[in-house]
Amino acid sequence: MRAAVTPILAPDPDAMRRQLEHVFHGDLDGAHDGLVELAWNDPRTGALSAAELFGTDHIDELVDRAVALNRTPGVNVYVGAALRRPQAARNRRASDADFLAASCIWADVDTDVVAPAIAACKRRGAPPTMTVVTGRHPHLRAQMWWRLDAPCRDTAQLRRICAAVAAAIGGDPSVLNPGRVLRLGGSVAWPTKDGRVLERTEVHVPRDGRPAEYLLERIARAFAPEPAPLLSKSPETSEASSPVSAASRADGGLAIGSLSVEAAVAAVRRGDHWHDHVVRLVAHWVARGWSDAEILATAEGLTLPGWTHDETRRDLARMIAGARRKWSIPNPVHEVGEDAGPPPIEVGWVQRLDAAMIPRRRWLLGRSLLRGHLTVEVAPPGAGKSTLAIAQAVAIATGREITGQAVHETAKTWVWNNEDDGDELRRRLAAVLQHWSIQIEEIRGRVALNSGADRALMVARAAKDGSAMRTPDVDALVERIRAEAIGLLVVDPFAEVHAVEENDNARIREVAALFREVARRGDCAVLLIHHTSKPATASSDAFAGNQNAARGASSLTGVARIVQTLFAMSPRDAEKLGVVEHERRLWVRLDDAKANLSLIQGEASWFKRVGVVIANGDEVGVLVPGDPGPPQSAVSDEETEAAVIAEIDRAWRVKEPYGTHPLCGERFYGRSLPRRLGRPTSVVSAAVERLMARGAIEDAVFDSRNSKKGLRPVPLDERKRPSGSESSEGDA
Structure with missing residues (x-):
């Protein structure tokens, strides 16, 4: 009779692959050429001294090698937590000096605190994107991983955040160096410590609605404050x-x-x-x-x-x-001085004026964004203000004139949207880059996106007396803007970054002054995105170019030096420009409402909404500058006049002539004739006026019973000769 034999557990290659793909596949932001380290121990000595490095596109080969090694009793297999440099030796253990980038933050919980650690992560709003259970006996042990939206390349920052996570959840404080290897999920854990048993490790990637990846800053905020x-x-x-x-x-x-x-x-x-x-x-x-x-x-x-x-x-x-x-927080130096109060008031007599030595205004984009000054853009919901703001940020960061405005200076830009989540901001940015064929290298380190869903920006709160009480965020903004040499700060929307009464002029003036302070101290342009007053769907005929369209207290636009409005094309605009109804809804207009530092532009700047299908399959809108009217040079005045006479003749003969007064309703030529001819109202109206002045058409009675009048062509032999002329030219 054969003796009973306890079967040895086999490695799980699918679980291994699931962990490796979670950590090393997807968007690695230029780090795809990094190497993944597979390490294993000597079963005789237990020393973790052997390793082999694989490319990120050779995960299957790594898994096959890991399975073959792990089947040998006593051989435990481990994977590098971060990518190694492409130049690292492929047949030996890597060191911290071989670090290239980390696509994840990690923590190793080797003591019996896994359940409290998981609860702590959820309480802080940052549950891990993957958990590797490394053992269940004598107690539950686990690794926790947080996939990042972009790899971290700063070893000091990586250490700080891994240490912060470990301290917050009771993890091993030594498992944070960039050259660290961790047990590979799906492998058999051959016991080497007292109380451990033979187990197969597990890989869990939850699909419960938690984020699939995190911004590095969000992990830092989630675990650092407490x-x-x-x-x-x-x-x-x-x-x-x-x-x-x-x-x-x-x-x-x-x-x-x-x-x-x-x-x-x-x-x-x-x-x-x-x-x-x-x-x-x-x-x-x-x-x-x-x-x-x-x-x-x-x-x-x-x-x-x-x-x-x-x-x-x-x-x-x-x-x-x-x-x-x-x-890594240095000892600050604080100076204590006497509070002597404000300096005395002096009269600044002008003794000389050398205009050539006065510094020029430092415009960034067109005549709308200026260093040291506050700009407010007012728009109703759905007009595309957030989309345009991202395009403006990309234009300044790259020097590309994608908004139709001149880029006077390229600079780093920072968009803080308190309303939309990070994924939506990245979708809009991706659509802008794709539409204009801008490579990520052009904006890397030059465009920053922050979402209020991760960390809300709040510059002022209401004090007990209702006054605006500044928060530490004001000085923090200035500090970061100076440190990163940021030229444009976009805050979207204004209503979400303060907690004071928005209809109180005195309080809103205080809040607006905080952003003016940020612009001056940070030597940057600040663009505040603001909503219109109700009704938000009001026609642009009344609100375009009107700073009073802004919601809440008017003191906001009083503090701003530049105010612009963004509205959808109105039916009247469409009629003037000869735009059909289904196309009208695609156009928006940007108008100057206040321009204290330049001439106000009388003409609107037009943008057309264009759908862009980005790489993940989502369709995202971008705003493309353009002219909604037909090219003026496409049709000559003579051709327009001939078309007008022909149409007026047709309508007269069928006894439905065009009227000459707006009270004629749909018969009024200024309303219906441009639509009939498919040409701008201004072009058609000018042609009618010229023809009437020359006597080529006239307002005549067509219904004698009620004396109704309408336009009719005047035959050549009936036309009056202009005074002072020997002859008159005929009209077609």
Whole structure:
């Protein structure tokens, strides 16, 4: 009788492939030539010293190799968390120096806290896009992965964010270096530690409506603001245990994790976990931008009985150093000066004026966007204001005159849309690039898109007295604009970035002045996208070029130096331009409503909506500058006059002549004749006026019973000779 044999688990190549495709397929933004590291251990010594590197287009070969290796008892297989440089050696382990790009953020939860870690991710609004269960005995263990919309190439930033995630969810704080390898999902985990059993790892890619990928900034914001829950740690490991960054300052610093500053200080003074609470306070103060001196000044209030102030200061100094070292936040220098009040008022007498030495205005685009100044664009919903704003940003970033306006200076641009999600913004950008054949290389690092769905921009809130209270976002905007040398900031829409009464002129003036401050301090143009007042569907005949079309308080357009309106083509516009009804809805007009720094343009700029099918199959609209009327040179005046006479003759003979007064309704020649001939109203009306002046057509009675009149051609022999002429030319 044969003895019973426990079958050995087999690797799961499908699960391996599912993990590798999630991490290394799709849009890698130019990093497709990177290499994927497959590493394995020596079953005799356990040393993880062997590796082979594969191209991103050779995933199947990697899986076959991993399966073959993993079938050998004791051989565990691992995959590099990030792509390696194409120049890295393909037959040995890679190092941190071989890092090329990371398409994911990762965390390894090897202790029995997987369930709380998952809950923490959901609570922060950033559940992982993939989870690899690396074992279930003696407790659940897992890797968590967050796919990024674009790879991260900054190793310092990658380390900071991976560390922040690990600290927030209880992950292994050492699993964050760019050369890290992690157990490959679907492989057999041969046990090497006490208490472990033979298991096959699992790969789970949820399809429950969570994002398929994240912006790197969103991961940073989701995990950086709150420090990790207090754990029982030694002083060495608890120092600066919570990640901090510029993003963590946006909440005003009123709370530290689940504790308020006041509660943390109270706990310190009670002696309740003194070290842990002081570490959290120091991390919070460092994040808030406090200097070392300011933090050390709190030593007296944090000293417990039996200890000296000097001892507290030494502890604080160690914590400060640890926080600054770990999160790369330098010690700021703050200057304290006397508040002498405003300077005295002086009369600025003009002694000389050298006009040639006055700096020129720094226009970016046409006569609408100017460095140091605020522009407001007013439009009803659906007019295409957000689409046009992205096109304007691309025009300035690339120097391409895709909006029909001259690009005077190329610059980096930043679009912050508080209304639409990131995917929608990227769809619109993709459509603009595709329609105008603009390569991603032309805008990489030059066009930025932020969505309020990920992190809302809020520059002012209402104080108890109703006044506009500025938020830290104002200074943060200026700081980022200066640091990145951004030339244009687009804020869309204005109503979503403040929380004050929009019909209060005084309050809206305060909010608008904040954006004017951003423009001046940031030396950039600021474009505010704003809605029209109700009814939003009002005809452009009354609102085009009218700054009073803006919704809410009029003080917004008072602060702005430039105001423009964007409206759909009205029926009257279509009639004048000879545009048929189904084409009319495709056209929008951009008009100057206020131009304090240039001449106001009397003519509208026209754009046509064009559908673009982008690579994912979605149809997205773009606005293309154009002229909705037929070319003026296509038909001569003589040809137009001949067509007018022929049509007037036809209508007279069938006893349905054209009337000469608007009260004639549909018989009025200015309304119906252009439509009949398919030509612009202005062209046809001018032809009628010339023919009547020459006596070629006249207003005559065609119904003697009620004295109704209408236009008729005048035969040559009945025409009056113009005074002072020996002869008159005939008309066709």
